[in-house]
Amino acid sequence: MIEVFIDIILLSFIAVTAVAILRMTNLFAIIMLFGIFSFLSASLFAVMDAVDVAFTEAAVGAGISTVLMLATIALTKTQKEKVSVSHRHWLPLSVVIVTGAVLVYGTLDLPAFGDPEAPAQTHVAPYYIDKAVEETGLPNMVTSVLASYRGFDTLGEVVVVFTAGVAVLLLLGGKHRISDTGTNEIEKNEHSLILRVVAKFLIPLIIVFALYVQFHGDFGPGGGFQAGVILSAAIILYTLVFGLDAAERVIPPSILRILASLGVLIYTGVGIVTILLGGNYLNYSVLGDSKVAGQHLGILLVELGVGIAVFAVLLVIFLTFAGRGRP
């Protein structure tokens, strides 16, 4: 019963935030509201017991996306230009209304949330519940489905992340900058003592937490995606406090690009190894002495690939954005 109230409260907050985003013109405030929107969604997922999804949403939606959008407005304007109201607004409006109406119509005979008789619970899902622990040896079923049963989708998702990195570099990267001493917005914080002390205190903790999330994904919520995001957040924090040049001395962009490729290559390569060992693509069972040992090793490796790729790509994207502000 209490969950219904929480749901109603969260959903109304989401609706309020969405309307506020539409009404506002200050881009900085809008980005903050986007972050709140993601955080509310993450809470909603948590209430629905989808903790892995909630974790990802909180890390990516509320965390990294917010930082990237802030980096973008640092390069552009913080105020949306006033758009003159034209008479053509009825077309987008009617498209939106029709789409919304169709969606409502489509959900009318949707099975109730958590209904044990719903097709989504009775067809494929019971197999995972019964067999996943036995077949993959992992207590976290979500990780088994993600990394093994549907591991090829996850490989695809990592490649999507990698593609995003390539796209950003194609658009904004390019000429390798000569390290200059020019200051920009990001480097002005060097004087703030409190920030520096707090950051130095926090960054090691964030890194340790990232490693925990990476390797604990087999047992609890977490895994490569979240760990990669958290680890990159540590470096981004470092960049914000100590400046871009210092960050690039810690991890040169050329290394990051290699790491991004390496992450994808690890994942793809594990699949190629399984073929060479006589299994199907990404059939980790052939990797170890027993099926379960093989699954364990395979999942560990691909999660590592995911973590490295996500970490490197997010950082490449952030540093590319941040580097644009340089004179």
Add this chain to the structure above:
Amino acid sequence: MMQGHLCILLVVIPLFAAPIAAILPRGRLPWAAALIVTSVCFVLAGMQLWSVVQDGVVSYELGGWAPPWGIEYRIDAVNAFMALIVSGIAAVTLPYALLSAEKEIPEHLIPLFYSAFLLCFTGLLGITLTGDIFNVFVFLEISSLSSYALISLGRKRQALTSAYQYLIMGTLGATFFLIGVGLIYSQTGTLNMVDLAARLPQVSSLNTIHTGFAFIITGIALKLALFPLHLWLPNAYTYAPSVITLFLSATATKVAVYVMLRILFSVFPSDFVSTTPTGDLFLLSGIAGIISASVYAIYQVDVKRLLAYSSVAQIGYIALGIGFASFTSLTATLVHLFNHALMKGALFMAIGSIIYRVGKCHMDSIHGLGRQMPWTFGAIIVGGFSLIGVPGTAGFISKWYLVLTAIEQDSWISVVVILVGSLLAAVYIGKLIEALYFKPAVDSNPAVNEVPFSMLAPTWILVLANIYFGLNTELTVGVAEHAIRVLGVTAE
């Protein structure tokens, strides 16, 4: 050992090569890697089509998990044929790309350019070969994201806005597709296409399924630029680098058409689809698309934009074929997919060659070039004739089948539309030929030479293919008829 893994290797090889290409040094190495990968894939795709036609459907369990719990690759004549088109076009594009990309893409971006190209290629093949509807979405994202980036590399600043426009429309399409997949999952509990086909008939009367169906169809229609959802296409094709225009025009929309066929004929039960107005909407869109886009094409002054509008019109013919949903019409659709890839490939290569020499392709700036670049001009003539549908070219075959269908179905209006469309094509191709050959050369333009052999050879491979498949229809029509039978549509 290779034989059993053919279908997955087709995707894995470019997937493995893409991150490597990204970190290769500048120079010609990334190009060489892409060239080898696409050629290998072309050979593998040919072997795969052969094995599927000989021995029937191939099912490959990814991760060794049986469907519907794991992801399945499921290859029949339809997607094996599509994979051959995609990899074939990629394999002829690459030799052409070397010089064209060196001219149009900044040198320091070349490794990333070929990496993105390979990612796009991977995505298109992944969409084509998978038997899992969510997996389609994942690879759709890979191919879309990389094509937005590739389009934005065009030399004019409008390339950025047109890539952005495509990004918005494409993301809408992908999101609609995903919403639809989510809705049908909620009522079937499965993502495997074969499993969906088995389970959908029991629930097909539910609102959720109807809504899911509508979202999926609208989403794909956006990706395949079905009239009137085509607005992103002319700009994207006009401002993209030549190589990208040619590759995407010959493959990306084709793969979207394939997904549409798969959803309409393999996944959803036929008696469900026939209760919806889908067929009529396709016919309507086809008729409106052919006429309006052809008329638009006539008034274009940028040659690439002219051909882009012509592509929208060609998608109209394909929509007609889907709308009639008969054995002959679907055969025509598949054959036209193949033929249109050949003719647009040849034409965009020829236009790319002109851009390589004079740097632009405005109607006024190409006057008299036909006499200075005779081989390129010849390619435009044959490609153009094929586009119009002149007998002896590939384009004639598919239009002929389409007209046969329209007569079969007593749809005289479609017959008239197809013929008028061909006449309009004759007008815009005529305009192009007139500018290239009959207008006197502009004095301010320095005389130019023919483009190098590495660009002419791929162009002429496609040109000769246009003629060969116009005379010998056994291969295309034979495979297409086989494929349509696999989709479960038979001749009455």
